[in-house]
Amino acid sequence: MSADPTPARRASTMLSVATVYQSGELSTEEREIANAIINAVLPEAELDYRRRLAETLKNAPGLDRAIARRLAEDVMDVARPILAECLALTDEDLVAVIENRGVEHARIVATRPILSAAVSTALIKTDDETVVLRVAANENAAIPTQAYHRLLDRFAENTNVTDAVVQRRALPVAVAERMTTIVTGRVLERLIDKYNLEPARVSALIEHGRENILLTSFAPGQRAEEMRALIDALHENGLLSSTLILRAFCLGNFAFVLPALSLRAGIQVSNVRALLGDDGGRGPQQLFDRCKLDNSYRELFLQLTLLGRHERVRRFGxxxxxxxxxxxxxxDDVIGDANPEQAFEQRITEALLSLAHGHGHDNGAEGSLGRRAHGR
Structure with missing residues (x-):
């Protein structure tokens, strides 16, 4: 090789070696020589030679992992056949490519017929719709529960993705339950039947999902007078529930919490602030009782009050x-476990459901957002 100074001739020799390599007829010693030749020439080879090399070696038996990794991290025209088919790449290699190369590389990895849990998780973390849809639609993709939650955090409103998730043969029950807050109609009926979900819990999950949408998608964009009008409408329709107020408190949406507590307690917002900031500690208790919030949430309310006592509220409340x-x-303490991969909003739902378990309906609560009719 060193006697031939022509890069094109060296690259042609590399391709000839690759063809023999692909045949699978090399001895261990011959394979080591082939690896050495490919590794020596590959760095200087032009794009077309590298592309042809990758196409030749994509299914080569016993392909050296280091060579496969170098080709997988090359430009897309070279990497494509290796990422899509090569079995020499380990899960560690694939995750590294997903994390360190562009989304186009990840999209090709997502076409592999079998995806491990580690690879599926890395793909879902790209937050790319094409990648996520390919993973969700692949029945041979192992998807951990936390990865499902990440997927739904980003794509709950994408019907293509949620339809692909619903059609998978099996889902973790926690994911199936969360899907009930996203899908409707016959799809919802199939989910309930397929996973034998309790109607009461499904109803509660749907309610919490609607409350979360209200607070995260609608309420943040309102001016003060619009927020008060919204709260008035919710109150008039019996929808200003304990769970809605506690969820807003957890989210830190004080622009909603303070006027909501004011309305339920029948006092001025300034008095609400005074009770919440009572250094003696009785003020929050008195406010909770005056608002007639469900006693299930008393301790959570008091803990949130303590956390917020010295916080300076940002602009827009x-x-x-x-x-x-x-x-x-x-x-986490309410739920009894910690799950850093789970969305904050979902942790609120789990905590509120945990507190409500075994208790009656919200004392002041008042209805369902699904019945939110005319309202305003």
């Missing part, structure tokens, strides 16, 4: 940076 970080351990 939202909690400062770090609020959710402080609230999350409180929710």
């Amino acid at each position: 939202f909690a400062p940076e770090g609020w959710r970080t402080n609230v999350r351990p409180v929710l």
Whole structure:
């Protein structure tokens, strides 16, 4: 090889070696020589030679992992056949490519017929619709529960993705339950029947899902007077529930919480602030009782009050940076476990459901957002 100074001739020799390599007829010693030749020439080979090399070696038996990795990390024209088919790449290699190369590389990895849990998780973390849809539609893709939650956090409103998830042969029950807050009609009926979900819990999950949409998609964009009008309408229709207020409190949406508590307690917002900030500690208790909130949520309310006592509210009435970080351990304690991969909003739902377990309906509660009729 070193006696031939022509790069094109060296690259042609590399391809000839690759053809023999692909035949699977090399001895161990011959394979080592072939690996050495390919590794020596590959760095200097032009694109067309590298592309032809990858196409030749994509299914080569016993392909050296290091060579496969170099080709997989090359430009897309070279990497494509290796990423899609080569079995020499380990899960570690595939995850590294997904994390370190562009989304186009990840899209090709997602076409592989079998995807491990580690690879599926890395693919879902790209937050790319094409990648996620390919993983969700692949029945041979192992998807951990946390990865499902990540997928739904980003794509709950994407019907192509949610339809692909629903059609999978099996889902973790927690994911099936969460899907009930997203899908409707016959799809919802199939989910309930397929996973034998309890109607009461499904109803509660749907209710919490609607409350979350209200607080995360609609309420944040309202001016003060519009927010008050919204809260008035919810109250008039019996929808200003304990869970809605506690969810807003957990989210740090004080622009909603303070006027909501004011309306339920029948006092001015300034008095609500005074009771919440009572250093003696009785004020929050008195406010909770005056609002007639469901007693199931008393301890959570008091803990949130304690966390927020010295917080300076940001512009537009939202909690400062770090609020959710402080609230999350409180929710974890209520639920009885910690799950950093699960969305904060979902942790709120789990905590509220845990507190409500074994209790009656919200004392002041008042209806379902599904019955939110004319309202305003």
